[in-house]
Amino acid sequence: MEKLQQSVYVLLLFSFGFAGLYFAGPFLIPVVLSAVLAMLFIRLCNYLESKNIGRAVAALLCMLAFVCCIGLVLTLLSVQLSSLAENIDEMKSRLYQLFDNLRNWLNQTAGIDKKQQEQMLKGQGNGAGTMLLGFASSVMSIAVNAVLVLVYMYLFLLYRTHIKKFILKLVARDEKAEADLVVHKAGKVSQKYLSGLAAMIGMLWILYGIGFSLIGVENAIFFAVLCGLLEIIPFAGNLTGTSITVLAVVAQGNGNDKIIWVLLTYAVVQFIQTYILEPLVVGEQVNINPLFTIMAIVLGEMIWGIAGMILAIPLLGMVKIICDHHPQLQPYGFLIGPENPRKQKTSVIDYFKKLFGKK
Template identity: 50%
Template structure:
């Protein structure tokens, strides 16, 4: 009995280790493929609706993809517009940065006893050591942009193929299981598609709502370039916990640099708290839904594991992949304990 238990534990650890190795070494291939698979689920209702209107499958898929690309192009346009506005005030911003820098030097001198001359010498040494890395950094940035554009094109190709051959992929999955388990497999496939579409479309709608709320809030309290920071805070919501805190921290820092005071900081935090309250208790239950509830512990574990394996892409993909895994766990008898472990008890509705 003990030998069987030990063998089972070792088998699980071996499988997990093999999965980690595959995820790490196959990252360049798997990340675009996974993004395409998830985005294709988001576009599936649009494509089906267009086909029901009488359009050929290929045309319906292309139109749905154009709508997706147009949305991201519009977001990039707004961000670029706001960045140009910030760049237009570069002289004023530079003066404000110089003033903050001078205040920081005086604070360091008073608190730590490091004179202005010593601080200047330390900065010169740091600049000298970093100057040699400037060329490699520029090369890395250019390579990163080229890789991003290449992966974006690859994702679009994958999306089209996933949507075009979706029926064949579904039949393939069903043929992998024996006859007595086909009903369970079909339930898993259908529920995964349904919940994934609801989660992704709900997340999209929630981000738009966050843009509106942050935009109104930041504009009312007088944050400069409010639209830019609203888009930033809303868009970073795709990474739970980390994203909204990062967006708010950037907004606070830039507001201070642009001449804001502690009153402005307090109001930004008030807007953040109010928006988070509305998001948690109104938007998420109504828009995203609770078909797949992941508990906070494994949400954080998933985010950390995703970042370690696939970087930022892993953090973005962690929650949708965990949600899909939970559906599989909940419908396969030996895996049900794992579904319970990563899940969260659904709140009973009051009668």
């Protein structure tokens, strides 16, 4: 009976915690995102400090390296987008033609004539000014949050030892060693997952680029980079990228054959990703079963939107580590973990270390 009460209390705590996360989202999203990114660069920061570079300068260099990576990707996209803009007029005319065909189809099948369709569109157009204002507000919010993430990331790297000491001060003296191990493992989970995800995205760029180029998709590199980047959003990202590519192929006036080839390319790349790239490059770094992986992504989207979907898996991996090292929470760690933890896969880094390591 006592264990049942403890379980109920834990579930209530989680419920109140999720409610707090939802209402504090505007403040917590840039903080948590920057903390996870800072964990990714801890190894690089430690390496720079081992070369007699001050912590403040090392943290600044890590932040600049991150900005340069984002800048390179955006530059590549903008270059490809400029070449895509050259054909935008032709794509517009084809889209208008498709739209006109759709209106004719609605008139013939659903009995909605063109005047009724225009009235429906006018009703939607009344909120165009509000939509434009909302879009401008969203762009400003993203820009402010991007600056906050960079500032927080730099400060987390600069004060990481101070923060770790604070966490250790919260536990009893005889539990400091266990708490230190938990903090170390939690940082490793985020670091390995994000580094593996970045490597997998790079490989997907190559695979999609080769596939789209072979079947003759215009601006193949742009759509390859876009499909790879959208992999940051689990499950929904790859479907969104492929849907955009198919829509672009339709707008470019290509036939059904090319659309089928795009879908086949997507299927082949997804097969390679699922059965080769993810086991080798990412591995089961977060050690979570698929059921709770999907549930975490859905819950993350409900609480924090797209940012929640991106952060759901590494955060749940950290929660599992905390549960595994706390006696009262170990049943929850067992529940969200894999059914056969002994058959855990390794990352590509661990694979090559094992392959070329000393026997």
